[in-house]
Amino acid sequence: MKPLPGFRDFLPNDYARRDYITSHWRDAARRFGFVEFDGPMLESAELYEKKNSGGEILTQLYQFHDRGDRPVALRPEMTPTLARMVGMHHRTFAKPLRWFSIGNCFRYERQQRGRLREFLQFNCDLLGERSPAADAEVITLLIHLLKSFGFGPKDFVIRLSDRLVWQHFLEQHGIPSDKMTELLAIIDKIEREPEERTKEKLAACSSVLSLRRIHEFMSNPEDSALAPLLSELSSRGVREYVQPDLSIVRGLAYYTGIVFEAFALHGGLRAIAGGGRYDNLIYHLSDGAASLPAVGFGMGDAVLLEFLKSVPLAASQEEKYINAQRPCQIYLIIADETYRNETVALASELREKGWRILFSLSPERVGKQFGAAQDAGATLAIVIGAEWPVMKVKQLSTREETEMSRDALFQRLDSLFHA
């Protein structure tokens, strides 16, 4: 039986790739002083209602009633959980908070490349700070992270916009504030939907706003609103990766200011990451008990896996990491079964010292054991036989062989390994 569509099994090789990604996520977040948190995967369905996540996500919820008849949902994203937690506990923490998380999220999505129904999402959020410096820190973190995977300015771009700029534009056209979210959702989809469909939706929403007028506005990005942030990004040395672009408005309802998305410049992939400022969500979710400005982004593992495959430098860096994680450093070869007990005891001692050790569990030809050592990626093979307690230590890459006693082995193991 296969897993459900959009869900994945992780065989050891797939898990190694996932580990590669999560280790980079953690490194980048920690470099910027972020600390890790987690929350429940199942939440009250109410948490994702219209004024919170809103938008398309509501139609993609894995939603059901639990045995106590509570309406619940598997989390489709982390931000509402984070906002709920911070609303409850923020008094215990010095501001600003810099929190990151790595957790599974669930969306009943239409199948496409890099979009799944269960995925791993990395989130970085900075809470309790309103200045553009906070926005810049979060965006710079995202750029450093992508660079650490081996991607450069020819591979990706961060498209940056500001919902306030759109809000002013819509206000100028007499759009009432309760229509704002609906219009932003239409604008968010302009690139992905047929023009006719967009025109129909626009006409149903507003009699004054035409698609032509929206295109005109987008093609003249009035980026003065973004100037302070762009200058912060220049100081951090990452300005070349950022492109002001008003076509980015983001599908989620809670964004209140800047919004951004990271895109691959080749391969026709969907966004690699997306985020923005959401200054009212914590207030809403805590019924006014707490109010904290916030900015952050989320990144899924699925698009990233596709993107890693498509850039040779990034792919070779990944392969190197995965090779270094192989299951065995030293393979003990039993050339004479009389010495099996001695070998097993030696394995235990070496493992206690922290080495990754394998040996064959039943009698095998020596040639076959060498083959198994190669397959497991061992650096050294140690042959134990009639000369015990003297052993043959062989570097598998160079075939170089040295005879040594047990004591000498323990003294020299570190240096042998780094030879």
Ligand code: HAM
């Ligand atoms: P989002 O744009 O919905 O934003 O998702 C962020 C990223 O999660 C996407 O760019 C993509 O990499 C990944 N992602 C989303 N849906 C899927 C899917 N079905 N399959 C695979 N990957 C997916 C949010 O979720 C916001 N909560 C981000 C945020 C954090 N904003 C502020 N803080």
